[in-house]
Amino acid sequence: MSFEFKTIIEPFRIKSVEPVRLTTEEERRQAVSAAHYNLFALHSRDVLIDLLTDSGTGAMSSAQWSGIMRGDESYAGSESFIRFEEVVKELTGFRHVIPTHQGRAAERILCGEVVRSGDTVPNNNHFDTTRANVEHGGAEALDLVIEEGRSPEVVHPFKGNMDIEKLEGVIRERGRERIPFVMTTVTNNAGGGQPVSMANLRLVREVCDRHQVPFFLDACRFAENAWFIKLREEGYAEVHPRDIAREMFSLADGATFSAKKDGLSNIGGFLAMNEDDLAARCRNNLILTEGFPTYGGLAGYDLEAIAVGLTEVTDEDYLRYRVRSVEYLWEKIDSAGVPTLRPPGGHAVYIDAKALLPHIAQSQYPAHSLAVALYVTGGIRSVEIGSVMFGKELPGGGEEPAPMELVRLAIPRRVYTQSHIDYVSEVVTAVAGQARSLTGYRITEQAPTLRHFTTKFEPAA
Numbered sequence: 001m002s003f004e005f006k007t008i009i010e011p012f013r014i015k016s017v018e019p020v021r022l023t024t025e026e027e028r029r030q031a032v033s034a035a036h037y038n039l040f041a042l043h044s045r046d047v048l049i050d051l052l053t054d055s056g057t058g059a060m061s062s063a064q065w066s067g068i069m070r071g072d073e074s075y076a077g078s079e080s081f082i083r084f085e086e087v088v089k090e091l092t093g094f095r096h097v098i099p100t101h102q103g104r105a106a107e108r109i110l111c112g113e114v115v116r117s118g119d120t121v122p123n124n125n126h127f128d129t130t131r132a133n134v135e136h137g138g139a140e141a142l143d144l145v146i147e148e149g150r151s152p153e154v155v156h157p158f159k160g161n162m163d164i165e166k167l168e169g170v171i172r173e174r175g176r177e178r179i180p181f182v183m184t185t186v187t188n189n190a191g192g193g194q195p196v197s198m199a200n201l202r203l204v205r206e207v208c209d210r211h212q213v214p215f216f217l218d219a220c221r222f223a224e225n226a227w228f229i230k231l232r233e234e235g236y237a238e239v240h241p242r243d244i245a246r247e248m249f250s251l252a253d254g255a256t257f258s259a260k261k262d263g264l265s266n267i268g269g270f271l272a273m274n275e276d277d278l279a280a281r282c283r284n285n286l287i288l289t290e291g292f293p294t295y296g297g298l299a300g301y302d303l304e305a306i307a308v309g310l311t312e313v314t315d316e317d318y319l320r321y322r323v324r325s326v327e328y329l330w331e332k333i334d335s336a337g338v339p340t341l342r343p344p345g346g347h348a349v350y351i352d353a354k355a356l357l358p359h360i361a362q363s364q365y366p367a368h369s370l371a372v373a374l375y376v377t378g379g380i381r382s383v384e385i386g387s388v389m390f391g392k393e394l395p396g397g398g399e400e401p402a403p404m405e406l407v408r409l410a411i412p413r414r415v416y417t418q419s420h421i422d423y424v425s426e427v428v429t430a431v432a433g434q435a436r437s438l439t440g441y442r443i444t445e446q447a448p449t450l451r452h453f454t455t456k457f458e459p460a461a
Contacts, residue, residue, distance in 0.1 A: 008325055011317040012414060015062065021045055028376050036456035037372055037441060039381050048379030049420055051409045054347045055220075056102075056260035056267055058413030061312060064264065064305045071301025076292050080300035080307075087307040091242070092219075092249040094272035096279035098286055099296030099303065103220055103258025104129040106271035109285045110216070110256060113278065114180040115139045122170055123183045123218070124149070124162045125190035128389055130183070130218060130256075132449050139180070142170065149191045150403055152341040152352040157232040159343075160188030160225075161200040167207055176211045185218040186225035186248065190385065192406065193221070193326075193345020195228035198236070198247065205251045214253045214275070220261040222248060224346030227319040242314040254278075261347070264309030264413060268302050322346070325421065326411055332425035338432045347410055351428065353386065354405035356435050362387050362401035364440025364460045370407045370431070373438055378427030383408050388443075389452045 023031075023046060035041035039052065050057065060068075072079040081099065088097045100106045107130050115121065117138030126134065126141040134141040144166045148156040162184055171179055184204055188194045208215040226244040230236050236244055249255065254273030259265045273279055283293045290297040312318065323346050330344035339355035353367035360366035367386035374380045383389075386405035393399050409424065431438075445456040 008321065008328055008418060010414075010417070011315075011321050012061070020048055022048065023379055025376060028379060032372060032375055036444070036458070037368075038455055038457060039371060039375060039383065040453050042375070042381060046379075047375075047381045049416065049424060050381045051348075051411065051424070052381045052383050054261060054410040054412050055258060056265070057415065058264055058266070059415050060264065060266065060305060061308070061414075063312070064308045067304035067308045068301040071299060071304050073300045076294055078294050078300045078303070080303040081294040084303040084307045087310050088270060088272060091245060091310055092255060092272055093246065094249070094254060095274050096272060096276070096282075098271045098279070098282055098293060099298055100269045100271060100286070100290055101297030102260060102267060103218075103256055103269040104133065105290055105297065106256040106258075106269050107133040107218075109271055109282050109290075110181075110254075111137050111139075112285055113281045114214075116180070119178050119180050120170065120174050121180060121183060122162075122167055124160050124185055124196065125188050126183075127185060127189045127218070128450060128452070130185070131390075136449070143190075144170065145188065145191050149188065149194060152192070152339070152350070152355070152404060152406070155342050157195075157343075158197040158200060158228075159194035160184075160186065160191055160196040162196070162204050164200070164203045164207060167204065171207065171211045171213060176213055179211070179213050181214040181216050181253075182208050183216045183218055185220075187221045187228070187346050189221070189347075190390070192341040192350045193224075193348050195225045195232070195346065197233050198229050198244070198251075199233070201248060201251045208253075215251070216273075217249065217252045217255040219249070219255040220258045221347055222257075223262040223313040223319060224323060226314065227323055228346060231323075240314070241316060241319055245314060259306040259309065262310075262313045263306045264313050265302065265305045268298050268306045270296075322413065325418075328418075329409065329411070329421050329425060332422070333428050336425070336429040336432065338428055341404075341406060349409045349411075350385070351407040351409070352405070353407050356432060357405075357438055359436065360438065360440040362405060363399075364442065365405075365457075366438075366440065367405040367407050368441055368457065369438050372441070373431045373434075374407070374427060377431050378423070380409075380424055380427055383410065384452065388455065 031046040111133040115137035119139035131141040149159040226241040259268035339352040341350035357366040367384040387401040390402035440460040441457040
């Protein structure tokens, strides 16, 4: 006789703990005011539960810490790099593997070599640093996610899919010579952590082949995407996530990767590809700014941690727990009547601030208002994914708001327990119950690019 239990069991034991500091609401009000209402500027000691990002904030395994102890710190030809390269090649199948200190460095190097002013780079959705690196080269970062991916309330198994008809039209309209590459982000972070189907990746590959355009993956969360394919796409239920991941990579010409996500590491990344000439140019660019090609701005022990993490991340028990624990938080928030992006993504829960706070105009940043309220009420640090992050300045003044106003609760890997998540749901529900009392914010100081990291705010009323 077999039973199905509802309790989510973490597939690990805790060997080390870090104390967190409990603060009062008044202390948090003072802290966020001193930070000019920008949650990035808070001191971590003033944060109780940190859901700002899942990038580099996870807990490493005993096997990763063991690997760290054997790190080879040789400047050139490190044994740690050789192990790292073997793991990446086995997983992705790409001929050239270039280590970088994190994903945005891989994006910078790739865009620096192939993106020119007037170009267009289509993606399902560019996330912040990807968009910034494309636009820094004078190109347009064009989002072509399917229509279902633009509506938080619409349910679709693969809301991260690329709109193939629009992709075809863009390439024909603007010309193959103005498209340096097409990219698909898996999972689609800016669109709610939503997965991309294997069928859609194949269609993108076909369009790129037809027009002879390179196809790259932003593969930060490739393992979570593979798990969703296993769960939701016909023909993959019995396929191991690692084999699904290999098939995903086989459809691309290259990939950028942040090991701070599905590398299960605190730092690191890589740029990988098949084209020999482009790889040689990218290595030269790496040497100029990052370091020698066998360390790429990383310590040898970081390369060891990533190599182990890339092996652990496709474990079925881990992925089942990872996606189900995010779904658990979404279920609790959703059942309380809080509007969310649905279905839940693989790494985060996204609250629909536009629906929750209709009385706050997008010009006064409702998602930012909600994020500040979550911190003041319960010490939870989240991140705004709305018009602060993705608003576009208009030539005549003002700005075009983002399509969605979301607050992302990104869950660090292997860090928080079920009681932490239950507490988060209580805080979200409490803040939602007082939604009408929240007011907007205005910007008092901002940077020209990636402004959300350093912007200063003040209450609008």
